[in-house]
Amino acid sequence: MIDQCGRNIDYVRISVTDRCNLRCVYCMPEDGVKNTPHEEILRYDEILRxxxxxxxxxxxxxxxxGGEPLVRKDVPYLVRELxxxxxxxxxxxxxxxxxxxEYMKDLHAAGINGINISLDTMNPALFREITRRDMLDHVKCGIEAAMRYRDVPLKINCVPMGMEGQDLMxxxxxxxxxxxxxRFIEMMPIGYGKKFKFIGEDEIxxxxxxxFGEVTPCMDKLGNGPGHYYTVEQLTGKIGFISAISHKFCNECNRIRxxxxxxxxxxxxYETGRDLRTLLRTGADDGDIEAAIREVVLKKPTGHEFLAEQISEEESHCMAQIGG
Known part of the structure; x- marks a missing residue:
């Protein structure tokens, strides 16, 4: 699919739930968001269609x-069918x-092609402050579980927040x-993320x-989207950046959500888009759904306006509800 700017759209991010077992301060309020009733969430057969x-x-x-995708039952089944x-x-x-x-073995058996783990700090006290949960040890165990499967690429995603004690190095x-x-992902000024300090790629x-010594650009393609990477002298793995604000990459964007x-x-x-659930549940044929998808892609904006003073139709939902 080619949009109005000539970009090839070949990547979709699909949220399977808006529920989460953490309450990260830049994502949702302390009490969480109001849970969407199960009947309003797409069934797996609808996602597959x-x-x-x-x-x-x-x-x-x-x-x-998600939310956190693994809080929904049978995600390995969905991976296998996809x-x-x-x-x-x-x-x-x-x-x-x-x-x-708990789930890594089944995800591997289902054929998962990569795992990204979100981790913003190695400091237990700060982890509790950011996530409002005392579960850093669970995350570390999850990382260890993923590393047992060397054929599944593993990435750690960190959102710099400018909080005292957040040691990015x-x-x-x-x-x-x-x-x-x-990978360091610049804070997106959406929902609760608007109140945190912005730390750009150049500073990091x-x-x-x-x-760690010399930092040189890496030309290897290591992800699905427009993130870019560096080779760092004393590090084995690469360091990547998704810098939507300081290094705007909208001209290379290849995704829909x-x-x-x-x-x-x-x-x-932006809040603009199409409601596919209603089409799925009111007898629309595949041609109708295809036309709706094409319409969304064709109308994909030229780029974001996060730095603009006034934005029309700005997204009002938090990241857990959008699918981050």
């Missing part, structure tokens, strides 16, 4: 997200790692101790150079 149609249109890469769709080359998962010890050091890549690259309720979005920032 949409993905078959998308595969026919050129989507080849799928990322499963892998059977002709044209789907990669199915990957983003998780907070807490349940990964301690997270980066995981790429030296383990065969993993570490400077910290890397001071801590579908929420757990079946709302298809072409850009994280």
């Amino acid at each position: 949409v993905c078959r149609i998308m595969a026919g249109l050129g989507i080849s890469k799928i990322k499963l997200t 892998k059977q769709i002709s044209g789907i080359e990669k199915v990957t998962l983003t998780t907070n790692g807490i349940l990964l010890t 301690e997270i980066a050091a995981l790429a030296g101790e383990h065969p993993v890549h570490v 690259v400077g910290q890397l150079r001071a801590a 579908m929420t757990s309720q079946g709302f298809l979005k072409s850009c994280l920032q």
Whole structure:
């Protein structure tokens, strides 16, 4: 699928639930978000139907997200079925790692192509402050479980927040101790993320150079989207950045998103899109759904306006509800 800017859209991020077992301060309020009733969440057969149609249109890469995707039952089943769709080359998962010890074996058997684990600090006290849960040891066990499967690429995702005690170089050091890549994802000014300090890529690259030696751009393609990577002298794994604000990459964006309720979005920032759930549940044929998907892709915005003073139709939901 080619959008109005000539970008090839071949990647979809699919949220399977808006529920989570953490309460990260930049994602949701302390009491969590109001849980969406189960009947309003897309069933697996509905997700699979949409993905078959998308595969026919050129989507080849799928990322499963949440909330926390592993709080939904039978996610390995969904991975296995997605892998059977002709044209789907990669199915990957983003998780907070807490349940990964329990599910990694089944995910591997289902054919998962990659795991991303979100981890913003190695400091137990700060982890409790950020996530409002005392579960850092669970995440560490999840990382260890994932590393047992060397054929499944593992990435650690960290959101710099500017909080006292958040040692970004301690997270980066995981790429030296383990065969993993570490990525720093700039805070998105959406929902609760708006109130945290912005730390840009250039500042972190400077910290890397001071801590680990020479930092040089890496031309290898190591992910589904427009993230880019560096080779760092003293680290085995690569250090990556998803720098949507300081190094805007909208001209290279290749993704669309579908929420757990079946709302298809072409850009994280805007609420515009199409309600596929209603089509799925009111007798629409595959052609109708295909037309809706094409419409969303064709109208994909040229780029985000996070730095603009006033934005029309700005996304009002928090990241857990969107599918981060």
